[in-house]
Amino acid sequence: MSLVTSIRDSSAYKVADRYKKLIIAFLLIVFLFVLGEVVVETFFSFGQILLTIKLAAFIALFGLCQMVVIASGGSGLDLSVGYTATMTAVFTAAIMDGQNANLWMAILVALGLGIVIGLANGVLTAYFKLPPLVVTLAMANILQGVINVYTAGRNITGRPSPVLQIIAAKSSGMFPNILFILLILTPIVMIIMYKTKWGLKLFGSGSNETAAYLSGVNVKMVRCTAFIISGTLASLLGLLLLGNMGIAFKDMGSNYVMPSIAAVVVGGVSLTGGDGNYLGVILGAIFLQTLTNLLVALGWGDAGKWTGFGIVLFVLLIVYVSNRRRR
Amino acid sequence: MNNDSALKRLISNPDFSRLLILILMFALTAVLQRNFFAMKSIVRNINSFTPLILLTMGQAVVILSGGLDLSVGTALSLMTCVLTSVMKEGAPITGLYALGVTFAVAMAIGMINGVGIGYLRIPPVIVTFATSFIWLGIALFLRPTPGGQTVEWFQAFYKIRNVEGSPPFLDALGEIVPPALILVLIGCLLWWVVSRTKTGRYIYAVGSNSQSAYETGINTDWVQMRACMINSVFIFLAALFFVGQNRSGDARMGDPLTLKAIAAAVVGGIALTGGRGSVYFALIGALIFSFVSKIIFFANIPNAYQTLFGGVIVIVAIAGSQIYTLSSRRTVEESKLT
Secondary structure (H helix, E strand, O other): OOHHHHHHHOHHHHHHHHOHHHHHHHHHHHHHHHHHHHHOOOOOOHHHHHHHHHHHHHHHHHHHHHHHHHHOOOOOOOOOHHHHHHHHHHHHHHHHOOOHHHHHHHHHHHHHHHHHHHHHHHHHHHHOOOOHHHHHHHHHHHHHHHHHHHHOOOOOOOOOOHHHHHHHOOEEOOEEHHHHHHHHHHHHHHHHHHHOHHHHHHHHHHHOHHHHHHOOOOHHHHHHHHHHHHHHHHHHHHHHHHHHHOOOOOOOOHHHHHHHHHHHHHOOOOOOOOOOOHHHHHHHHHHHHHHHHHHHHOOOHHHHHHHHHHHHHHHHHHHHOOOOOOO | OHHHHHHHHHHOOHHHHHHHHHHHHHHHHHHHOOOOOOHHHHHHHHHHHHHHHHHHHHHHHHHHOOOOOOOHHHHHHHHHHHHHHHOOOOOOHHHHHHHHHHHHHHHHHHHHHHHHHHHOOOOHHHHHHHHHHHHHHHHHHHOOOOEOOOOHHHHHHOOHHHOOOOOHHHHHHHHHOOHHHHHHHHHHHHHHHHHHOHHHHHHHHHHHOHHHHHHOOOOHHHHHHHHHHHHHHHHHHHHHHHHHHHOOEOOOOOHHHHHHHHHHHHHOOOOOOOOOOOHHHHHHHHHHHHHHHHHHHHOOOOHHHHHHHHHHHHHHHHHHHHHHHHHHHHHHHHHHHO
């Protein structure tokens, strides 16, 4: 037995191989923090890390929407999450008007909007077989249009309820409250994805459509459901965004769309479907937020942010997705 | 009976019904727009349709080769920013430099997208989504706010008469044949030449079945890259027109055009799965799309509703084409059986 095979058989190697992409994402974050500390002073501190995680939480939550849709396969992606969240925030701000008593009504409205948007996306992509990217991009336009119509000739009024503000914006001691949401959500997502029958169906539809269909999975239904989940989550995220910002405005969610997809790629989740490790998405989100912080600290602004995100996404696509199969 | 099925076959011929829709939309616009046949409004219509027509034809080439380009809008924006950054107002010669530099940028954009789609075989939608943000970032670096300088003669790409000291016969020619139309004709000529060469046939072959194209000895990666570079030329032509018209660069101007170009190509019968359709019919798709937008404009819909209707039209157009293609294929097959 050669040395190479004995290393391959060792359990440590197997663990490392299994979590290879998570480890890479983690190392990338560490690298950015070290780089930041070298280039910009006082970049690496406990407070800074917590702040980064707080900002990254929103990217990670939008990343969850993407991950569910991507995992269901069929080259699914949801570009409408940003404006779904914005629309919910704009509408529910007026409903809540700073009162806790109106929160349940706002949640109902958010659920309703999310389900309707997700259903529309799901039906058009799964049943009419239209490309998800084009459909959800057009859906984003429609939602943006609805917001434009709603805000034409009137101001966006209202404030989030105090409970939302406490959850999304405030901290308990050092730790931002949104971190606890993520801590509760992650195990739930992991259990649903890896331990339930539905998770199995989702991954099955993503990794091998035909095999899933032949073993009795309603692939179309699964994909449609994935879009409904994404829409509903995005809509509820609109409430959290509103809680974080304190007011609603026209473009509040649209800047999260690109990072949410990038987070999934950085986290090592396969874009062809059939895979969905949410821990990777969270690490990806933290990486992107750290990158943003670094670029902002360097004074490169929006231009630097989008160029940086684009290049990172492109390079990681080459590393992870590129399919140079030998023919 | 026989007669009936012949009619049925004609109606279910997608190209025939596309032409029919175009004529219908044309007639409807002619009724709604005052002085539709006056030279001035014809020129104005051609001017407002040109960018979408050029981008749709470019997009059609990429889709035919089995790709899809989500970065056309930001690539167009980037090219306008490069053009207006290189040019200096008082120095006419900088216009030529700008043309050279921007064409090089266009080729680089096509090559990078082509490497991603072709050589690296990353799903086209994802890789061009990534590159679109690179183009956006660079465009924002060059021009954080709309603006920039152009040389005087650059207006020739929009209206020759605006250029001081141009020969009178060129002025007269520009009134009859607007520069925008010439740019579209250059685009058509480009595709006509390409479609006569091996590249044109290879694009169809790779788009309809990449594996068997490869097995017959076609360098599929290089073909897809060439398709992306042809697309870049179309975007370059659109950028020339835009800068000639507005005399400024804008990092955000192209964003809405990406989706419209894809939808217009689909309306023109380009199958998103690749390898089926015609670039000239994509041009007709862009015309139909433009006329529909025009009709909606005449229906006196408030400005606030425009984004909303834009999105609805895209979904209806794509879903409609998809359903129509599926059902007409069925009709044709049935009529063959009887």
